[in-house]
Structure formats: C-alpha cells, structure tokens
Amino acid sequence: MAEFEVATGAAELPADEDRGRGAAVRTAFEGLLQIRRLMNTGAADPEGAPADWERRQPVRAVALALEAAGVPPSAVDAAGRRTATGYCLGAAERTGVVRVEWLGPPGSGAGYAAEGALRRCAEVLRRLGWEALEYRGPRRHRYLEVEPPVAGPPRS
Structure with a gap:
C-alpha cells in the first residue's frame, strides 16, 4: 500500500486524486485528531491544539488540515508550470x-482571490489551534x- 501523501500545492497533484482521494484525506485527518486526543490528554479541548507530531511536521499537518476542510491545493506540472489554483x-x-500562499496559473485571477481565500485558510487553521497571521x-x-501556539504554563 502506498503512503498517503499530502497535497502541499508545490508539486503535481497526488496520483490518487481521482481514486478515493477524499476518503484518504478524511481517514488521515481523523488519524490526526486521534493523535491529538491521545497526546493532548491534559488539555480542556484535546483536539483544539496541535500535537507534537504536527509541531515536528508543520507543513504536512497544515496541508492535511486545509485539504480536509475542502480548501483546494494548487499544483504544478512536470515542467513546473502552475496548473491549478489553490x-x-x-x-x-x-x-x-x-x-501559505494562494497561487494559480497565469490569468487565473488567483491574486485577486487571495485575500478571501487566505482568510478562509486562516479560519480553518485557527479553529484547529494554529496561529495564522497575514502579511504582504x-x-x-x-x-x-x-x-503552533507557544506552549505556556498549564492553566489551573
């Protein structure tokens, strides 16, 4: 069985895009939430903060969170040309x-859509306990x- 590969938007779309990609993403995201429940046992909301696994692999964790929320990834072809907006x-x-950037092929209007699209990305990630700040x-x-948020002293 092939390893599940997250879609970062910086490469070609994963080969399983047409064959059950949605189910694979849901399964992987449920696994991530399970890791949170097991690792964040002392937290008031164990699913509300990134676990150590996510802190060690933040690009993979953020990509999985966005794709699971239905945000589309961008993609490039084998020659490096952007083929999808996301x-x-x-x-x-x-x-x-x-x-996190919002990119698309030339003429796609990705630059005009970036403000709203990045706002949606930030909302998804903040609900999952990530800190997301927009820059220009x-x-x-x-x-x-x-x-991930800075770990502070435990709250009493």
Whole structure:
C-alpha cells in the first residue's frame, strides 16, 4: 500500500486524486485528531491544539488540515508550470513556521482571490489551534505565516 501523501500545492497533484482521494484525506485527518486526543490528554479541548507530531511536521499537518476542510491545493506540472489554483505551502524563514500562499496559473485571477481565500485558510487553521497571521510581501502579494501556539504554563 502506498503512503498517503499530502497535497502541499508545490508539486503535481497526488496520483490518487481521482481514486478515493477524499476518503484518504478524511481517514488521515481523523488519524490526526486521534493523535491529538491521545497526546493532548491534559488539555480542556484535546483536539483544539496541535500535537507534537504536527509541531515536528508543520507543513504536512497544515496541508492535511486545509485539504480536509475542502480548501483546494494548487499544483504544478512536470515542467513546473502552475496548473491549478489553490493553497501552496512551504517552510517560512523561521523554523516551525509554514508559509501559505494562494497561487494559480497565469490569468487565473488567483491574486485577486487571495485575500478571501487566505482568510478562509486562516479560519480553518485557527479553529484547529494554529496561529495564522497575514502579511504582504513585494508587490502587495498576500500570504499567511502559520505556527503552533507557544506552549505556556498549564492553566489551573
């Protein structure tokens, strides 16, 4: 059996896109929530904060969360040309931080849709306990930086 591969939007769409991808994503996301329940046992809401596994693999965890929420990933073809509009993830400059962009093929209007699309991404991720802040880069290009919350002392 092939390993489930998350869709980061930075590569070709996974080969299983047409064959049960939705079911595979739901199963993987339920597994992630189960990890949270097992690892976050002392928390008031065990599913409400990223577990250690997610903190060690934030790009994979964020990609899974977005795809499970129905947010489409972007994609490129074998030549590196963008073929689909959606989220595109990569590591940010700081360790443990994920950069989320909204990208599409030339002429797709992805730049115009970025504000609303990134807002939706941020809402999905915040509900799952991630911190998501929007920034603007060169030429007012919007993107998010997503990271797990800083672990503080336990609340009494």
